[in-house]
Amino acid sequence: MSLPPASDYDVVVVGSGPTGCTYVREVFEQHPTARILLVEAGPRITDPPGGHVKNIADDALRARAQRASEGPSPASPGRPGTRLLGTPEMPAAAVSTNVGGMGAHWTAACPRPGDGERIPFVPADEMDRHLTRAEQLLRVSAHAFDTAPFADEVRRRLAGHFDTGRPASRRVAPMPLAVTIRPDGTGVWSGTDVVLGPAAHDPRVDIVDRCLCLRVLHDGGTVTGVAVRDLEEGGEGRETTVTARAVVVAADALRTPQVLHASGIRPAALGRHLNDQPQIVHAVRLPDDLVTAHRAVTDRTRQDDGGIIPQSGVSWVPFTDDRPFHGQVMQLDASPVPLDGDALVEPGSIVGLGWFCAKDVTADDRVTFSDTEEDAFGMPAPVIHYRYTDRDLATIEAAKKAVAEAGATLGIPLGEAPILLPAGSSLHYQGTTRMGPADDGISVCDTHSRVWDTVGLWVAGNNVIPTATACNPTLTSVALASRGAGALVDHLTS
Incomplete structure (x- = not known):
């Protein structure tokens, strides 16, 4: 499936990695009637969707799934399952494009943050509760x-x-x-199939692959939906719009700010504070x-x-x-x-x-986007300064x-x-849509991941983490997604 089967949803989630799927699962469980659309620019590479490629026993089939995750040709492959962006200041920067995102390829390490890695303006007891929920969603064991x-x-x-x-x-x-x-x-x-759980097979949830989100649509500071393009071969690049009461952009730390930039949603901190370990x-x-x-x-x-x-x-x-x-x-x-x-x-x-x-996080480390040049998907071309x-x-x-x-x-x-x-080898990119306690120009979203000044818009992923961390960030970003999903459900029911 490459275009949504319907034109109206309660929630559209852009990006099918661990945090996007966390929003799907939490809204699915907490709001019994919500219609949810999950859109992913890449293909399904496993059955069930979002499975980890390490679980594919056959070497040739695993290699095929990894190659399919590397994006459109001509690809510049990084480590298996990723595509290098080819940027001089961060030469190993790479992304995966597939249902499950990097959750189909990750090392599955889920340590809890400690000391200065903790977010000072999120209450410790709340954060610990959401870290425990993240461990449940990911099936973490020591x-x-x-x-x-x-x-x-x-x-x-x-x-x-x-x-x-x-x-x-x-x-x-x-x-x-x-x-x-x-x-x-x-x-x-664990891949994102584990995170989605029963939501992956419920008629209230549509999962659409090879479908590129071009823009978040908004009017008067309120989200109205998304514009998407069919990337399936033979689809001839068809475009359509989908209306929604809320949108979550969870497209990774390099492409989430890209989608917001393309949408004309450009807070001062967008793309800044890029943190690679x-x-x-x-x-x-x-x-x-x-x-x-x-x-x-x-x-x-x-x-x-x-x-x-x-x-x-x-x-x-x-x-x-x-x-x-x-x-x-x-x-x-x-x-x-x-x-x-x-x-x-x-x-x-x-x-x-x-x-x-832990990186010395500065606003000058950033990803910017061109208004004249395009990347392989036809989106504003990124340039990394680092x-x-x-x-x-x-x-x-x-x-x-x-x-x-x-x-x-x-x-x-x-x-x-x-x-x-x-630089870029960690694949743990963070900070480009960082959260903050106030709309002071150095954060993109609030402590529940709601984008400042745009009602109905959430961001998710490692890019939301505002602190200098050294530990693997997925558990933290899934915990923040679980926290943000609670605020999203409140938005839907208010």
Whole structure:
């Protein structure tokens, strides 16, 4: 389906990633008669819609789904399932375009924010309640890999180095993951199919793929609907309008401000405060004595259906204000891999270390849009302006040191020193439609994600997060979407 089957809805949600689907699910459950339209510019790549590609067992089918997510040709592919934007100041900036958005490709890491990552003007008890709801929607568990044979020893070594002086909530721990473990011990990764739940199959909800939102329509400061274009092959670019009482734009941190710009909704902060997390990576081989002592009682590394059998799990070194970066240590190999000639490495004994840094957020880091040039979808072409401040460079150096120390604690480093990846590599872009407590020119929406001065318009996604974070942002943005959805239901029933 490439154009909406109806012309009038209570709510139109633009973008089918985790936060857009959160709005669909929450409105569906809280408003028993609401008609909801979910529009997505990309194709359906899984059945049910919004599933995670890691759950596709066949390698060729998984690769096909990833390629279909990369957008229109000629595509410049980034990591599988994403398309590079090719911007000089953020060379690794990339997006996915498919039903499920990045929720079909993400690592499923869902740590809670702490210390300075928390939003100061959202009451802590309210935020904690919505974080708990987000964990329910995403099916988050900190115990997914409890049986991984190397995991406890990996965390014991990390804790011995990092935990001194930390409060209990900020100590080394298993990474909370959006994954459901089967009885055989393998995992099913959560995509937005999990978030949608029963809403995905209810007649009150229409999910339309290959349908591009061109503009949010508004009159006198009040939303009236959206204009959309058919992107399906043979659709000849047909355009239509859909009326709605409310619109949620959840098209990611680069394309949500693009839709608002194209709609003539341009608050001063639109596109500003772009926050990418500088990412440092390293890899180590766990020492032979650890591997021998904790070897799994199995020779398998994959299930017949493709599921990876966990050996070393995923561990978390939380952000603190004193150490403003967040670390995750995870199993890299899914099968024996050759190392130093013909020697085979025990599955799970190669672990990757990825440290994300909190960015020094400034208004000058931003995405702007052209009124004369177009992108591959015919929307205003984006230009990213981005740089590291002196504070960023100091944080990056401190994080490199921490990664090297973690690697030395765990085992034998592979390759050279820890590496800073190109800007944009984190895919954790935030801040471009940030929330704020007042319409003071430095925020785009209020604390319930309602766009200032436009009645009936909400924004959603990592782009709403206003703080400098280092942890994976999806759990926070889903929590904020759940909070915003409550205000949207109030709008519909008032």
